[in-house]
Amino acid sequence: MPMLPELFLLAAACAILLIDLYVGDEKRTLTYGLAQLSLVATFVLNLQNFGAAREVLYHGMFVVDGMATLLKAGMLAVMALVLMFSRDYINQRSFHRGEYYILALFASLGMLVMVSGYSFLTIYLGLELLSLSLYAMVAMRRDSTDGPEAAMKYFVMGALASGLLLYGMSMIYGVTGSIQITEVQAKAVEILAAHPDKAALLTFGAIFLVAGIAFKLGAVPFHMWVPDVYHGAPTSVSALVSSAPKIAVFGMAMRLLPETLNSVLAQWQLLLTILCMLSIVIGNVSAVAQSNIKRMLAFSGIAHIGYFLLGLLSGTAQGYSAAMFYILVYALMSVAGFGMILVMTRAGFECESIDDFKGLWKRSPWHALMMMFIMMSMAGVPPLVGFWPKLEVIRAVLDSGLPHAVWLAAIAVLFAVVGAWYYLRVVKAIFFDEGEAPELQTAGDLRLAFSIAGLSMLVLGLMPGPLLALCAAVFAS
Amino acid sequence: MSVEKIIFYVFAAILIASASLVVTTRNSVRATLFLVLCFVCSAILWMLLEAEFLAISLVLVYVGAVMVLFLFVVMMLDVDYAALKSGFVRFLPLALVVAGLVFAAIYSIVSSVHFGLEAYATPAAHPAEYSNIKELGMLIYTDYFYPFELAAVLLLVAIVAAISLTFRGSRERKVQKPEWQVAVNRADRVQLVKMAAVKKEQAAPASDAASE
Structure with missing residues (x-):
């Protein structure tokens, strides 16, 4: 049954909600264990859909195909890693812990619904399910002033983005008379053949869809919320917000743009090109100026989204698979990047500044090495994993035959060099600067998760083949 | 002009007027009441579209329940309206320019050329027992x-x-444990402290120390 992962996750989240109420201990160990278990079980249930034929089910509301299955696997794995990172962090702080895990599960459910939605309605509901859980999680830490402020900003911006998205959807519904993606696609082709002047209507809808997607991804010029939210949110929530939801938004973008509006491809390609270039330039340049590590990671995330859009705007199967590869790797790197901060924090101490990493090499060589892997991977240094998706998206855009492809690639490469500078600044602080980085005081499973994340940078970097092949196979047909 | 058209234009005009009053009026209780008027007008517009159930549920749920609660909240909260309105004049020109541009763009698309009666014929009315x-x-x-x-x-x-x-309350459930209550000893609860006799002027600090 193709919908089994979603159904199971919903049932598990509801059951954990009740179990947490009655048997929750002070540290919520049981809730945490059950949440992890249900993510793993959902992952396993999702595996049965691998290789299955594409099916559109439940009155055209739900689709299961290679892309949805692979994205779901990626999101669930990233979510499990995020929860591993979160447990110790929230135990040390005054969180309402049970709800943390439950909302994380509902956010995962929203992401699964999003990438499997095949009607504007289900995609939108999935997005809201995800966003609503995230707003609450950002606001959860009430003893700080930053958290609720960031949540408020995130909420207002998110509501605006949803509004733009809905406006675009309603526009396209007005033209085609349907919200089901197969029908919209067929109707759009039919209408354009009969009345070429109606392309303006579809383009108008596409503009709002692109704006909504860009808001959720945090692409320039819709990026203003990103640094404030990542900075103000509890670090474990920043790790969540910056990683798995981006994969889900990629799924949504694929459903809404290439699958629905391929008939006005050139128009949204142009929009994405503008967003992509602005994100790469402004993201990288702003990140250089940051001394707060969370803000630096936020701007570096914006730049990464720019590179990811490079794949999406190519408009070819090669480009889509490169973008998919990029977003999966980016999610992993982003979790690892925030994990780096989580490893450094302890009760009563938030690691905020890059200076806090000074001299870590002498204290804890293993973790310093892992951090070097993560930073170098984000910078795109071979043989670490961050190099391969950058290479793939640039290759895709060069092969796309777009008129300005060479310029796009040149700017992308140039600003990758700018980007390397601020990542290396962190590496320099860890290895070469004198300082008294304190003894790490974090729990074993957090360090284990961090080692997994750090080593995966190297392992995936040395063997990018399997993941790359999986991404390519999705768009091969 | 048919009766439906007259009804539509009258209530659409009231709807737009009350919606703009919601955001411009100074008193938030009044703003809430104008919002109620908005809902009533849009319910009537839905009625014209033969969406009777939606119209009635809008009145019952929103006007009857949600807005009343909202009114309570607005009356109880002490909102600083001056702070809310600060920057309004400063940002007004920019906001007007943006609003004008967006309006022009939307108008050029959603005009009668693409969405006129030629493109979308009037749907047939449903029979009375529908x-x-x-x-x-x-x-x-x-x-x-x-x-x-x-x-x-x-x-x-x-x-x-x-x-x-x-x-914000306690997360622990408060339960009595009878077996603990039964098993209580006198020694667990009462402690006798032997005290030296003291003079009156030193009484206050000495008794403090003893009670600790």
Whole structure:
């Protein structure tokens, strides 16, 4: 049954909600264990859909195909890693812990619904399910002033983005008379053949869809919320917000743009090109100026989204698979990047500044090495994993035959060099600067998760083949 | 001009006027009441579209329940309106320019060329015994069961989120444990402290120390 992962996750989240109420201990160990278990079980249930034929089910509301299955696997794995990172962090702080895990599960459910939605309605509901859980999680830490402020900003911006998205959807519904993606696609082709002047209507809808997607991804010029939210949110929530939801938004973008509006491809390609270039330039340049590590990671995330859009705007199967590869790797790197901060924090101490990493090499060589892997991977240094998706998206855009492809690639490469500078600044602080980085005081499973994340940078970097092949196979047909 | 058209234009005009009053009026209780008027007018517009069930539920749910609660909240909160309005004049020119541009763009698209009566013919009216609720129910529980269930999950998440953000009380349930109550000893509860006799002027600090 193709919908089994979603159904199971919903049932598990509801059951954990009740179990947490009655048997929750002070540290919520049981809730945490059950949440992890249900993510793993959902992952396993999702595996049965691998290789299955594409099916559109439940009155055209739900689709299961290679892309949805692979994205779901990626999101669930990233979510499990995020929860591993979160447990110790929230135990040390005054969180309402049970709800943390439950909302994380509902956010995962929203992401699964999003990438499997095949009607504007289900995609939108999935997005809201995800966003609503995230707003609450950002606001959860009430003893700080930053958290609720960031949540408020995130909420207002998110509501605006949803509004733009809905406006675009309603526009396209007005033209085609349907919200089901197969029908919209067929109707759009039919209408354009009969009345070429109606392309303006579809383009108008596409503009709002692109704006909504860009808001959720945090692409320039819709990026203003990103640094404030990542900075103000509890670090474990920043790790969540910056990683798995981006994969889900990629799924949504694929459903809404290439699958629905391929008939006005050139128009949204142009929009994405503008967003992509602005994100790469402004993201990288702003990140250089940051001394707060969370803000630096936020701007570096914006730049990464720019590179990811490079794949999406190519408009070819090669480009889509490169973008998919990029977003999966980016999610992993982003979790690892925030994990780096989580490893450094302890009760009563938030690691905020890059200076806090000074001299870590002498204290804890293993973790310093892992951090070097993560930073170098984000910078795109071979043989670490961050190099391969950058290479793939640039290759895709060069092969796309777009008129300005060479310029796009040149700017992308140039600003990758700018980007390397601020990542290396962190590496320099860890290895070469004198300082008294304190003894790490974090729990074993957090360090284990961090080692997994750090080593995966190297392992995936040395063997990018399997993941790359999986991404390519999705768009091969 | 038919009666429907007159009704439409009258209530559309009231709707637009009251909607702009919602955002411009100084008194927030009045703003809420204008919002109620907005809902009533849009319910009437829905009625013209033969969406009777939606129109009635809008009046019952929003006007009858949600807005009344909202009115309570607005009356209880002490909102600093001066702070809310600060920057209004400063940002007004920019806001007007942006609004004008967006309006021009939307107007050029949603004009009668593309969305006129030629492109969209008037739908045939349903017969008198046509049941809106029945059709809606059929659709919700068959074609749209998946979004319907998702909307339910969304409400559940809203409840969980709201409680986790606002509940400040103790998370522990308070229960009596009879076996502990029975097993209590005198020695667990009462402690006799031997005290030296003291003079009156030193009495206060000495008794403090003893009670600790």
